[in-house]
Amino acid sequence: MAQLDIQNLVxxxxxxxAVRDVSLTVADGEFLVLLGPSGCGKTTTLRMVAGFIEPSAGHVKLGGADVTLLPPWKRNAGMVFQSYALFPHLTVAQNVAFGLEMRKVPRPDMNRRVEETLALVRLEGYGGRLPRQLSGGQQQRVALARALAIHPDVLLLDEPLSxxxxxxxxxxxxxxxxxxxRMGLTTVMVTHDQEEALTMADRLxxxxxxxxxxxxxQRDLYERPADKFVAGFVGRSTFLDGTVEAPGCFRTEGGLSLVCAGGTAGKASLSLRPERLEIAAAPLAGLDNCLPGTVEFVSYLGAMIDIHVRxxxxxxxxxxxxxxxxxxTPDVGQSVHVGWRASAGQVFNA
Ligand SMILES: Nc1ncnc2c1ncn2[C@@H]1O[C@H](COP(=O)(O)OP(=O)(O)OP(=O)(O)O)[C@@H](O)[C@H]1O
Ligand SMILES: [Mg+2]
Structure with missing residues (x-):
């Protein structure tokens, strides 16, 4: 196991x-999750760490050693690819042994390691099968075993459960x-699934x-998003566009005057979490903001209900x-009042 340092990677x-100046430190044994929209450079970043793509600039260090220019099989990074990319014509055992062969591990050691790793992912006895004779979840675990078999210093998972x-x-x-x-593996995983990120990550x-x-x-990102993009991407935000007229005073494009927390004068968006807003038939007392509106759309989600208010x-x-x-639970067309405390919103200057 080792610390991973990504320095000014381009x-x-x-x-x-595709990737512009990314710097990250992943502590020994830490589980880091990369989140971001399609095409933002997640796979490219992981592949540069693994050695499959040569960076245009920057450095990758594993356990303090600069591995930027080493080929994949000379750096101890195990990677599970976005599509699990098993070799279809090789058996499960041969797939798992692949990285060990590249690293010229002697045959008896190799066989023992393949057995051990298959046991680790609970696929004992599957070594002789071909990938197409396995379920999707089993194939996924073979891909994981292939990455783990080399006893990696760092594990790189690119949407391994997609x-x-x-x-x-x-x-x-x-x-x-x-x-x-259990293995104390330094891990970087890419996922689109926020619940997955939440349950697995030490940091995001x-x-x-x-x-x-x-x-x-997760809490930092949700409670204190650094910018409007993060506010919209992590969890859900509803935005009102307008202008900060003076710190604490926000005027929406539609001319509503609101109390906000801070902000500097100028064009801005007020970001609000839908679950931090209150709604009632009558005006709401004791809140910094309370506005009348009309229900335009109601979306029934089971445990929760979304109400879109004009x-x-x-x-x-x-x-x-x-x-x-x-x-x-108001109906479409009903008049309602929506209220919130100034502290429930966040202002992002344009
Ligand atoms: N070989 C290449 N030549 C040119 N552009 C590329 C190449 N590989 C990737 N790109 C571009 O680089 C950007 C980042 O790609 P990358 O695969 O890292 O995205 P991603 O964040 O993993 O997206 P996804 O969530 O869809 O997997 C994309 O816009 C992609 O089109
Ligand atoms: Mg990708």
Whole structure:
């Protein structure tokens, strides 16, 4: 196991920057999750760490040693690819042995390691099968075994659960997390699934357009998003666009005057979490903001209900309420009041 240092990593394809100046430190034994929209550079970053893509600039250090220019098989990084990329014509055991052969591990050691690793992912006895004779979840675990067999200093997982159904995903993610903790593996995982990120990560990294936007715990990212992008990407936000007229005074595009927390004068967006808003038939007392509106759309989510409220021709909000028995659930077209404390919102200057 080892600390991973990614220093000012850049990948250019012609004029296009797939990754621009990414720096991250992953502590020994830490589980870091990369989150970000499609095309933001997550896979490119992982592949540069693993050695499959040569960086245009920057360095990768594993346990303090600079491995930037080493080929994949000379750096001790195990990678599970976005599509599990098993060799279809090789058996499970041959797939798992692949990295060991590349590293010229002697045959008896190799066989023992393959057995051990298959046991680790609970696939004892499957060594002789071909990938197509396995279920999706089993193939996923073979890919994981292949990455683990080399006893990696760092484990790189690129959406390792993306092809599994919801139930299997939940099982395999607990298995991976337990294995990672038991082995103290330094791990970087890419996922699109926020719940997955939440349950697995020690820390999260949000990327956009090739750059790191914020690093922190789920709570940091949710409660104190660094910018409007993170506010919209982690959890859910509903935005009102307008202007900060003076610190604490926000005027929406539709002309509503609101009390906000801080902000510097100028064009801005007010970000609000739907579950931090209150809604009632009558005006709400004791809140910094309370506005009348009309319900435009109601979306029933089971445990929760989303209510889209029109506040002015230019201003619309989403309020999320818990689906409690006997709770207030307005209908489309109904007049309501929406309220919140200034501290529930966050202002992002344009
Ligand atoms: N070989 C290449 N040549 C040119 N552009 C590339 C190449 N490989 C990747 N890109 C571009 O680099 C950007 C980052 O790609 P990358 O695969 O890292 O995205 P990603 O964050 O993993 O996305 P996804 O979530 O869809 O897997 C994309 O815009 C992609 O089109
Ligand atoms: Mg990708």
């Amino acid at each position: 990948k250019r394809y012609g004029d296009f920057h 092809n599994l159904d919801a139930k299997l995903r939940q099982e395999v993610r607990v298995e991976i997390r337990e294995l990672q903790q 990294v949000v990327m956009n357009e090739g750059s790191v936007r914020q690093v922190g715990s 506040l002015s021709p230019a201003d619309r909000l989403v309020v999320q309420i818990a689906n409690r028995e006997g709770g207030f």
